[in-house]
Amino acid sequence: xGATIKDIAELAGVSPATVSRxxxxxxxxxxxxxxRRVHRAAKKLxxxxxxxxxxxxxKTSKTIAVIVSSTQTNFADQIIDGIQEQAMQKDLxxxxxxxxxxxxxxQKRALETVIERSVLGILLVAxxxxxxxxxxxxxxxxxxxxxxxxxxNHRFPFISSDDFKIGYQATxxxxxxxxxxxxFAAADLESFTGQLRLAGYRxxxxxxxxxxxxxWVSDGDFAYExxxxxxxxxxxxxxxxxxxxxxxxxxIGILNQAQAFNVKVPNxxxxxxxxxxxxxxxxxxRITSVTQSFREMGIKGMQTLLGGxxxxxxxxxxGIGITERESAKSHG
Amino acid sequence: xGATIKDIAELAGVSPATVSRxxxxxxxxxxxxxxRRVHRAAKKLxxxxxxxxxxxxxKTSKTIAVIVSSTQTNFADQIIDGIQEQAMQKDLxxxxxxxxxxxxxxQKRALETVIERSVLGILLVAxxxxxxxxxxxxxxxxxxxxxxxxxxNHRFPFISSDDFKIGYQATxxxxxxxxxxxxFAAADLESFTGQLRLAGYRxxxxxxxxxxxxxWVSDGDFAYExxxxxxxxxxxxxxxxxxxxxxxxxxIGILNQAQAFNVKVPNxxxxxxxxxxxxxxxxxxRITSVTQSFREMGIKGMQTLLGGxxxxxxxxxxGIGITERESAKSHG
DNA sequence: TATATTTCCACAAACGTTTGTGTTGGTGAT
DNA sequence: ATCACCAACACAAACGTTTGTGGAAATATA
Numbered sequence: 001x002g003a004t005i006k007d008i009a010e011l012a013g014v015s016p017a018t019v020s021r022x023x024x025x026x027x028x029x030x031x032x033x034x035x036r037r038v039h040r041a042a043k044k045l046x047x048x049x050x051x052x053x054x055x056x057x058x059k060t061s062k063t064i065a066v067i068v069s070s071t072q073t074n075f076a077d078q079i080i081d082g083i084q085e086q087a088m089q090k091d092l093x094x095x096x097x098x099x100x101x102x103x104x105x106x107q108k109r110a111l112e113t114v115i116e117r118s119v120l121g122i123l124l125v126a127x128x129x130x131x132x133x134x135x136x137x138x139x140x141x142x143x144x145x146x147x148x149x150x151x152x153n154h155r156f157p158f159i160s161s162d163d164f165k166i167g168y169q170a171t172x173x174x175x176x177x178x179x180x181x182x183x184f185a186a187a188d189l190e191s192f193t194g195q196l197r198l199a200g201y202r203x204x205x206x207x208x209x210x211x212x213x214x215x216w217v218s219d220g221d222f223a224y225e226x227x228x229x230x231x232x233x234x235x236x237x238x239x240x241x242x243x244x245x246x247x248x249x250x251x252i253g254i255l256n257q258a259q260a261f262n263v264k265v266p267n268x269x270x271x272x273x274x275x276x277x278x279x280x281x282x283x284x285x286r287i288t289s290v291t292q293s294f295r296e297m298g299i300k301g302m303q304t305l306l307g308g309x310x311x312x313x314x315x316x317x318x319g320i321g322i323t324e325r326e327s328a329k330s331h332g
Numbered sequence: 333x334g335a336t337i338k339d340i341a342e343l344a345g346v347s348p349a350t351v352s353r354x355x356x357x358x359x360x361x362x363x364x365x366x367x368r369r370v371h372r373a374a375k376k377l378x379x380x381x382x383x384x385x386x387x388x389x390x391k392t393s394k395t396i397a398v399i400v401s402s403t404q405t406n407f408a409d410q411i412i413d414g415i416q417e418q419a420m421q422k423d424l425x426x427x428x429x430x431x432x433x434x435x436x437x438x439q440k441r442a443l444e445t446v447i448e449r450s451v452l453g454i455l456l457v458a459x460x461x462x463x464x465x466x467x468x469x470x471x472x473x474x475x476x477x478x479x480x481x482x483x484x485n486h487r488f489p490f491i492s493s494d495d496f497k498i499g500y501q502a503t504x505x506x507x508x509x510x511x512x513x514x515x516f517a518a519a520d521l522e523s524f525t526g527q528l529r530l531a532g533y534r535x536x537x538x539x540x541x542x543x544x545x546x547x548w549v550s551d552g553d554f555a556y557e558x559x560x561x562x563x564x565x566x567x568x569x570x571x572x573x574x575x576x577x578x579x580x581x582x583x584i585g586i587l588n589q590a591q592a593f594n595v596k597v598p599n600x601x602x603x604x605x606x607x608x609x610x611x612x613x614x615x616x617x618r619i620t621s622v623t624q625s626f627r628e629m630g631i632k633g634m635q636t637l638l639g640g641x642x643x644x645x646x647x648x649x650x651g652i653g654i655t656e657r658e659s660a661k662s663h664g
Numbered sequence: 665t666a667t668a669t670t671t672c673c674a675c676a677a678a679c680g681t682t683t684g685t686g687t688t689g690g691t692g693a694t
Numbered sequence: 695a696t697c698a699c700c701a702a703c704a705c706a707a708a709c710g711t712t713t714g715t716g717g718a719a720a721t722a723t724a
Contacts, residue, residue: 224610
C-alpha cells in the first residue's frame with residue numbers, strides 16, 4: 001500500500017526530513033546527488049504524498065472549494081471554467097460541491113465539509129445562503145467570496161453582474177427599438193437579484209415616461225417552466241410587443257409558448273433574455289441577450305479571493321453587454 | 333482560531349480521549365452526564381473537527397470523489413444527482429473534480445488530488461482515461477468505477493448504457509417506421525462508444541437487409557457543431573429520410589442546419605437523438621430520443637462502488653428506451 | 665595551522681485525532 | 695473481609711508529514 005516518506009528515506013539512505021525537503025523542492029538544503037537518489041527511490045516506491053498529514057502540520061491546503069447550487073442553470077460551467085484556469089496557473093486544486101437549491105441543510109453540509117478540510121478559500125456560486133449558515137461561514141476564518149449573486153447591506157463580499165443595470169439595459173435596448181409595452185418575466189421577485197433587475201426595468205420605463213402594468217411582470221424562478229407560464233399569463237392576444245426573460249431557459253419557455261400561441265418571435269413579440277449562454281445560439285430564432293461575463297467572474301473571483309484584503313473588499317461588478325441575435329427587432 | 337479536542341477536554345474537565353469518543357458517538361465509554369458536558373463545551377467553542385487529523389489516523393475518509401470531463405454534455409448533472417442522493421443516504425460527502433476532455437495532464441492532476449486525499453472511492457464519469465494514467469489509478473488501492481463509458485477487454489469496471497444496443501435500437505425504431513436510408517451522425521468513431529453504436533446501427537441495417545453507404549455516417553465528437561457539419565455533409569438534397577444523432581446537442585445542430593436548408597423535420601427528415609436530456613424537450617420540434625437512465629447510473633454506481641467486490645465486478649448496463657417526441661415520424 | 669564559514673544533513677517536536685490498554689473507585693457476591 | 699467485576703474514564707502511542715535547531719564535514723579565510 002502507501003509508501004511513506006520514511007520508506008523513501010530508508011531506501012535512499014537519508015533522513016525523512018531530507019526526503020521531505022527534496023520532495024517539496026526546498027533548495028539550499030541538500031545536494032544534487034541526494035536529491036536524485038530521493039527522487040529515484042520515490043518513483044520506485046510509487047510514492048503518493050499523504051495530504052492529510054501535510055495539511056495537519058502546515059494547516060493550509062492547496063485546494064480551493066467551489067460550492068454551487070444544483071440548478072439547471074448552465075452558466076456555472078463558465079464560472080468554474082474561469083476558476084479552473086486560474087487554479088491551474090497558481091498550481092491550486094479545486095473541488096466542487098453541490099449544495100441544493102435553497103436547501104439550508106445541504107448548504108450546511110457542504111460548508112462543513114470544506115471547513116473541516118480547511119481549504120484555502122471558498123467560492124460560492126449562485127448560492128443564496130440561508131441566514132442560519134451565516135455564522136458557520138464567517139467563523140471558519142477561511143477567505144470566501146460569493147459569485148453571481150448580490151447582497152444587501154454588505155452582508156457578504158461578492159462579484160456579480162450589476163443586476164440593476166442588467167434590467168435597465170435590457171429595457172432601454174427594447175425601448176430604443178421602439179417598444180412601449182414591455183413585459184418582465186419569470187424572475188424570482190423574492191430574490192434580491194430579481195428585485196434589482198425589476199428596479200432597473202422600472203427605472204428605464206420611468207425615464208422614458210412609459211406607463212407599466214403589474215400584469216406585465218410575472219413572478220417565477222428563472223426556470224424554463226416559468227417562461228412558459230409567463231407567456232401563458234400574457235396570453236395569446238397580449239398587448240405586449242416585447243418581453244425580458246430572466247434567464248436563457250426562461251426565454252426559451254417564452255419562445256415555445258409563443259409559438260404554441262402562434263405569436264411570432266420576433267415579428268409579433270421581441271424577446272431578450274438575461275445570461276447569454278450557448279443556449280441562445282442553439283434555438284431558433286437565436287435569442288438576443290444581455291450577456292454576462294461568467295468566465296471573467298470566475299477569474300476575478302479567484303484573483304480577489306487569493307489577493308487577500310477580502311476584509312476591505314465589498315463588491316465588484318463584471319461587465320455586461322447586449323448580444324444581438326434574432327429574437328428582438330424594432331417595433332413600429 | 334480552531335478549537336481542538338483538547339480545548340474541549342479542558343473546558344469539560346475530561347480527557348481528550350473521552351471527548352473524541354463522545355463526539356464520534358461511541359457509546360459504552362462514557363456517562364450521559366459527561367457526554368452532555370462535552371457537547372456543551374464543543375458548541376461553546378464552535379468546534380469544527382479537523383478532518384486531516386482524523387483521516388491521518390483512521391486512514392479512511394467519508395468522501396467519495398467524482399471526476400467528470402468538462403464537456404458541455406449535460407447528462408453529467410443527472411448522474412451526479414443520483415450519486416448525491418446515495419451519498420446523502422449513506423452519510424457520505426462527495427467532491428467533484430473536473431478533468432479536461434482527453435487531457436492526460438488534467439486527468440492525472442485530478443487523480444492525484446483525490447488519491448492523496450485517500451478518498452473512499454472514485455467515480456469517473458465519462459472519462460476516457462489516457463493509458464498513461466492507468467497505473468496511477470490502479471495502484472492507488474482505492475475502489476473506483478467508471479460511469480457512462482465502455483471499455484474493451486475488461487480494462488476497467490464500468491456502468492454504462494449498452495452502446496451497441498443504443499445504436500441498434502435507434503436504428504430499428506427508424507426502420508420499423510419505414511425508413512430505409514438512415515444516417516448516423518456526429519459520433520466520435522475513434523471512441524469505443526462511437527464504434528459500438530455504429531456497430532449496432534450496422535447490425536440493424538444488416539438484419540433488415542438494408543444497404544448502407546459510407547457517406548451516411550459522419551464522424552464527429554458528439555457536439556453541436558458536429559451535428560450541423562453532419563447535416564451539411566448530407567446536403568440540402570439528401571436522400572436520407574432519417575438520421576441518428578450521437579447526442580442531443582448534435583441532434584439540435586442537425587435540426588438547425590436542416591431548417592437552414594429548408595428541409596422540414598420530421599416531414600422531410602426524421603431525427604432521433606441519443607441521451608434524452610431536457611434539451612430534447614425545449615427545442616421545437618421536440619426530439620425523439622434513445623433515452624439513457626443517467627440518474628440510475630449514478631445510483632447504481634454508488635451502490636456497486638460501496639458494495640465492495642469490485643474485483644469480481646466487470647460491467648453493468650443500465651436501461652435505455654425510446655422516448656417518442658416529435659422529431660421522427662413514419663416514412664412512406 | 666587555526667579559525668570562521670558554509671554545505672549538507674539528522675534529530676526531534678509538533679499538528680489533532682483515534683484507540684488499545686491501564687487505572688480508579690464503586691458495587692455485588694461469597 | 696476478600697475478591698471479582700464493571701463502569702467510567704485517563705494515558706500514551708500512533709498516523710505521515712513539516713520545520714526549527716544542532717552538528718559534522720568540507721571549504722574558505724586569516
